[in-house]
Amino acid sequence: KQEVTQIPAALSVPEGENLVLNCSFTDSAIYNLQWFRQDPGKGLTSLLLIQSSQREQTSGRLNASLDKSSGRSTLYIAASQPGDSATYLCAARGLSGTASKLTFGTGTRLQVTL
Amino acid sequence: DTEVTQTPKHLVMGMTNKKSLKCEQHMGHRAMYWYKQKAKKPPELMFVYSYEKLSINESVPSRFSPECPNSSLLNLHLHALQPEDSALYLCASSQDTWQGGRAEQYFGPGTRLTVT
Numbered sequence: 001k002q003e004v005t006q007i008p009a010a011l012s013v014p015e016g017e018n019l020v021l022n023c024s025f026t027d028s029a030i031y032n033l034q035w036f037r038q039d040p041g042k043g044l045t046s047l048l049l050i051q052s053s054q055r056e057q058t059s060g061r062l063n064a065s066l067d068k069s070s071g072r073s074t075l076y077i078a079a080s081q082p083g084d085s086a087t088y089l090c091a092a093r094g095l096s097g098t099a100s101k102l103t104f105g106t107g108t109r110l111q112v113t114l
Numbered sequence: 115d116t117e118v119t120q121t122p123k124h125l126v127m128g129m130t131n132k133k134s135l136k137c138e139q140h141m142g143h144r145a146m147y148w149y150k151q152k153a154k155k156p157p158e159l160m161f162v163y164s165y166e167k168l169s170i171n172e173s174v175p176s177r178f179s180p181e182c183p184n185s186s187l188l189n190l191h192l193h194a195l196q197p198e199d200s201a202l203y204l205c206a207s208s209q210d211t212w213q214g215g216r217a218e219q220y221f222g223p224g225t226r227l228t229v230t
Contacts, residue, residue, distance in 0.1 A: 034218060043120075043204055044157070044221040089156060101170070102219060104156035 002027045004092055006105035013080055014113055021075040021108045023090035028068045031093045034102070035064050035075050038087045047088075048075070080112045117141075118222035120205050126228045129195060135225045137188040137205030146188040147219065148180060149204040157204055163188060195229045202226055 003026045013019050023033070032051045036044040048057045048064040050073065056065050063076040073090055087109045091102040118139045127133050137146065145164050149157035162170035163182040177199075179191040188205055205222040 036221070041202070041226065043223040044206075046218050046220060049218045101159050101162070106156055
């Protein structure tokens with residue numbers, strides 16, 4: 001059974017700092033890994049999707065990497081802004097059958113202070 | 115357009131009420147999902163529809179009844195709920211069918227349900 005862990009659970013950084021969020025998964029047999037952002041009481045916004053064959057994806061100030069062999073993904077946020085404050089979730093998608101569902105991590109709650 | 119819409123945004127219902135949640139997407143996606151999310155927890159998968167057929171039921175109690183009338187619309191019918199069913203209910207869609215595929219899941223804003 002896939003288990004996804006995110007460390008740290010919460011993070012507070014001053015504006016302008018670069019930061020890294022970590023995501024670990026136990027089963028490397030995944031189709032892809034997706035990073036989401038969730039504002040309090042809101043739905044999930046997809047940030048980046050990395051296919052199992054890819055190592056990296058970039059969108060603006062965000063860069064996500066994937067190392068399947070070690071069961072790790074990182075989300076790098078450059079030059080953080082107060083508007084980046086939210087909970088960040090990673091989710092791994094299994095290969096087939098019931099394992100093909102998204103397994104979510106417990107999230108990292110990010111606060112960027114002025 | 116990558117939008118998934120959900121109505122209502124908020125719903126308060128008594129334990130004897132019957133209500134429905136609605137989800138709609140116009141992206142031509144053929145897979146649609148219902149998730150339940152409790153406070154400070156990740157979303158938990160409830161149901162998956164693939165090509166308008168129910169393909170996954172994650173052992174959800176029968177007081178939750180999903181329906182997919184067409185490829186763009188997904189409903190969740192609620193009846194005789196318990197206070198512990200209070201949560202944020204999220205709908206999502208993706209391009210691919212349930213078995214295989216690599217498309218992203220796009221989520222709606224959710225319905226905040228309170229059962230009194």
